[in-house]
Each structure stands twice: as C-alpha cells, then as structure tokens.
Amino acid sequence: MHLTSTVKDNAIVVTVVDTRIDAAVAIKFKDSMRDETKEGxxxxxLDMSNVDFVDSSGxxxxxxxxxxxxxxxxxxxxxxxxxxxxxxxxxxxxxVFAIHLSVEExxxxxxx
Amino acid sequence: xxxxxxxxxxxxxxxxxxLENLKAKVIPYLDSAEETSTVEIVLAEVxxxxxxxxxxxxxxxxxxxxxxxxxxxxxxxxxxxxxxPDGKPPIPELSSLDVATDDLPEGGxxxxxxxxxxxxxxxxxxxxxxxxxxxxxxxxxxFAN
Numbered sequence: 001m002h003l004t005s006t007v008k009d010n011a012i013v014v015t016v017v018d019t020r021i022d023a024a025v026a027i028k029f030k031d032s033m034r035d036e037t038k039e040g041x042x043x044x045x046l047d048m049s050n051v052d053f054v055d056s057s058g059x060x061x062x063x064x065x066x067x068x069x070x071x072x073x074x075x076x077x078x079x080x081x082x083x084x085x086x087x088x089x090x091x092x093x094x095x096v097f098a099i100h101l102s103v104e105e106x107x108x109x110x111x112x
Numbered sequence: 113x114x115x116x117x118x119x120x121x122x123x124x125x126x127x128x129x130x131l132e133n134l135k136a137k138v139i140p141y142l143d144s145a146e147e148t149s150t151v152e153i154v155l156a157e158v159x160x161x162x163x164x165x166x167x168x169x170x171x172x173x174x175x176x177x178x179x180x181x182x183x184x185x186x187x188x189x190x191x192x193x194x195x196x197p198d199g200k201p202p203i204p205e206l207s208s209l210d211v212a213t214d215d216l217p218e219g220g221x222x223x224x225x226x227x228x229x230x231x232x233x234x235x236x237x238x239x240x241x242x243x244x245x246x247x248x249x250x251x252x253x254x255f256a257n
Contacts, residue, residue: 056222
C-alpha cells in the first residue's frame, strides 16, 4: 500500500497512490495510515483521486483509520471517483465524513 | 453474450484478477460506467465473502458463470467452502451512523450493498457446494428498441 503525505496550510494531506483499497490491502492501508498520521496537524485530508475502487473491507478500514486518529484529529476525504462515491452513497457513509471534490477545494474550505 | 465461465482460487489477489477479467468480458454489454460500478461492487463483495468466510479455514476454488437474460445479466457463483450460517445469505441492517466515531460500524456493508443492488438473490447448498445466484438489472439490451 503506497501512500505519500505532505503538510499544507495546517493540514496533513495523505495521497493514496494505489488504485484500489480492497480486501487484499485493507489492513496494510490501515497500518500505513496510522504511520502517516501519528504526527502533524489535526486536520487529515485523505486524497483518494487515484483510487478507482473501494470495497466494504476498504470502507471499514477508512472508518477504522478515523477511530485511530489522535484526539482532536479529524479525517476528511477528497477526490472520490465515481465507483468509490457510489459505495459511500449506498452505505450512507457519505454522511459521516466531510467530502471535498479536490485537495485544493478541501484546503480552501475551513476544517469541518 | 454467451454464458461465460471463470474458475479461480478463492484468495484475494485471484479475486482481483478475476474482477478484471469479468469487467473486460462484460463491459461491451453494459450501458454505462454506472452499470460497470454496480457489477464490480456486487461481484467484489460476493467473491470476497467467499474468501473470508467459506474459505476462512480451508482454501478452495471459485466458479463464476454469467450470461445475458431478458431482464439483465444473471450470475451463478459456486464454491466448495463451508455453508452460509442458517442456510441463507445474511441480511444486515445498516447500523445507525448517528453515533460517536468510536461506535461507527466497520463492517456489514458488503451484504447490505449486495441486497440493495441485486434481484432474485438465492442461495442453495447442493452437492457440498455453495451456489449463489442473482441478477443485475444492467445491460444495453434492456434499453434497445
């Protein structure tokens, strides 16, 4: 599971380089996210614009990541591609996360 | 589309590969990217359930058949793993999402989406095999004049 991260405008932006967050990589994704977010700002923006598929295991891992964050840290999502957006809508998890069209839009908006 | 058949090991990387093969075979018959999403979501959930539950202890193979029917595309999936609990597919309710972060659900999404997106979902245990079948209301032929 390949992630990259940068700190911009008091937010840590984690970009998923892989194209899938599925059953094959869900646990690795969770562990990598824990490493990427253990230090840094309270605002965590997960850039999913490269990800064209998330299954229920991947969705569970994203929820688990939110639970692992330090007190005060908030997970926001950006760049959901069409199939990923559909999974979030079907499971109504789009009501749980702040979701932005892009990292630029996320950074321009105030933290949720 | 003639009935197509894929046969592959019940493990996560083989499922990924099978989903790619399935998409390549089925996309020419689909009407939109939205329909492709539906096919990939449902098949990923069904196949991963087999890997995680039916083949949790002992490994085995999965057979996937699919073909066009008048009201969509029909899928038949066979495995030789353990039977479904209670002899039927689980019907999870979606847990409340209006809860503290620590209480949010991390599972139960898969069957919820399968029930939501499929028609005529049936499960049978036959000849020591699990047989799940369902239809997806997708395909160019549904909209042809």
